[in-house]
Amino acid sequence: MRFPQLKIGQRFEYQSKTYTKTGPLTASEEGTGASSMIRRSAKVMLLDGTGVTIEQEKQSYSREELAGLCRDYKLKLTEEFSQMAAKDDSLQLDKVLLCVEAILIIP
Numbered sequence: 105m106r107f108p109q110l111k112i113g114q115r116f117e118y119q120s121k122t123y124t125k126t127g128p129l130t131a132s133e134e135g136t137g138a139s140s141m142i143r144r145s146a147k148v149m150l151l152d153g154t155g156v157t158i159e160q161e162k163q164s165y166s167r168e169e170l171a172g173l174c175r176d177y178k179l180k181l182t183e184e185f186s187q188m189a190a191k192d193d194s195l196q197l198d199k200v201l202l203c204v205e206a207i208l209i210i211p
Contacts, residue, residue: 107131107146115151118142122151178204 110116110125115134117123123131123140131142142148165173181204189197 105148105150106144107142107148108144110148110150116148117151118146118148123148 105116107116107118107125108128112125112127115122115124116131118131122134123142124134125142126132126139129141129144131140132138133140182201185195185197185200185204189195189200
């Protein structure tokens with residue numbers, strides 16, 4: 105598997121060291137926390153067993169599937185922001201949810 109095929113947060117082995125992917129070209133070394141640049145062409149070995157290669161991911165969606173994914177995402181955002189607001193009084197939940205509503209208008 106190549107480095108770009110990993111999802112952010114997945115653990116992998118590269119050059120006999122264990123890393124966690126933190127960005128499109130970066131990873132954090134396990135144990136030290138040191139950040140490293142990883143080449144796109146680098147061959148890596150997935151450690152957590154939850155990997156899905158780019159070739160296995162669905163590449164196109166019907167309008168109904170996409171609308172369903174957007175609705176699910178909207179619900180997840182609403183739940184997450186509500187939990188954040190319960191913990192942090194400074195978060196103005198109503199304004200955040202208005203932004204979410206405006207961005208994710210689904211017919």
